[in-house]
Amino acid sequence: MKPLLALLVALPSLAMAELHEVKMLNRNATGAMVFEPDFVAARPGDTIRFLATDPGHNAASIAGMLPDGAGRFIGRIDEEIEITLEAEGLYGVKCSPHVMMGMVMLIRVGNAPLSPDALPQDLPTRARDRFQAILARQTAD
Ligand SMILES: [Cu+2]
Structure with a gap:
């Protein structure tokens, strides 16, 4: 029983950092070429794991859409990468x-403002459209 008790005592601190799983999909109810979910609200120390649920996708940071001090990342096709934020x-x-087809997603760490000003000028049109839809959904709550 003692190891179990120790685990239970440790749980509150483990709960501080969360793991968020994001699927890379060919299609879901919202359309084709999607991350699911396409928005994650996280806290510093949380980890995002990208799952190669469907083949042919990767997860990569977007130039100009990273906080100061955050490192760029790029997974290979079908690679399940984890990034700690x-x-x-x-x-x-x-x-x-598939970024040209709008396959993008947004992670918010902490209370960063959800402003369209955060979108770089050189985004492909469909990627920009999806980001604006994500921002509109979040700020509507
Ligand atoms: Cu893709």
Whole structure:
């Protein structure tokens, strides 16, 4: 019983850092080429794990959509990468082969403002459209 008790005592501190899983999909109810979920609200120290649920996708940071001090990342196709988020702010994530089709998602760490000003000027149109839909959904609550 003692190991179990020790585990239970440790749980509150484990709960501080959360693991968020994001599927990379060919399609879901919202359309084709999607991350699911396409928005994650996280806290510093949380980890995002990208799952290769459907083949042919990757997860990569978007230039100009990373908080100061956050490192860039890029997974290979079908690679399940994990990123641990320390810096507060907005993180834009794309699938390299499908960003032109709008395959992007947004991570908010902490209380960063959800402003369209955070979107770089050089985003593909469909990626920009999806980000704006994500922002509109979050700020509507
Ligand atoms: Cu993709």
